[in-house]
Amino acid sequence: MDFSKLYRPSALNSxxxxxxxxxxxxxxxxxxxxxxxxxxVPGFNWLYVCWTGLYIIGSLMNLFGKPSDGHHHHHH
Numbered sequence: 561m562d563f564s565k566l567y568r569p570s571a572l573n574s575x576x577x578x579x580x581x582x583x584x585x586x587x588x589x590x591x592x593x594x595x596x597x598x599x600x601v602p603g604f605n606w607l608y609v610c611w612t613g614l615y616i617i618g619s620l621m622n623l624f625g626k627p628s629d630g631h632h633h634h635h636h
Contacts, residue, residue, distance in 0.1 A: 565622045575618025582611040 565571045572580070586607045593599050 561623060563623075566619055571622070573618050573622045576615055576622060577618075579611045579615035579618060582614070583608065586611060 562571070565573075566576075569577075586604075590604060593601065593604075
């Protein structure tokens with residue numbers, strides 16, 4: 561099992577990439593709201609739960625899914 565599919569950017573699938581981007585952007589928004597706007601949005605922390613769930617689903621698909629046929633050359 562190739563665990564580099566969990567952390568190497570070039571090995572992430574679309575779901576993992578979206579989840580990591582979402583986590584980073586949510587954290588940035590959270591910091592901006594906290595330090596500059598001094599406002600807390602109710603339920604904002606649920607975003608982290610959703611992004612983490614999406615990352616876990618994407619990771620399972622990446623680790624246990626069939627490799628794509630794009631990397632294989634078929635000769636007839």
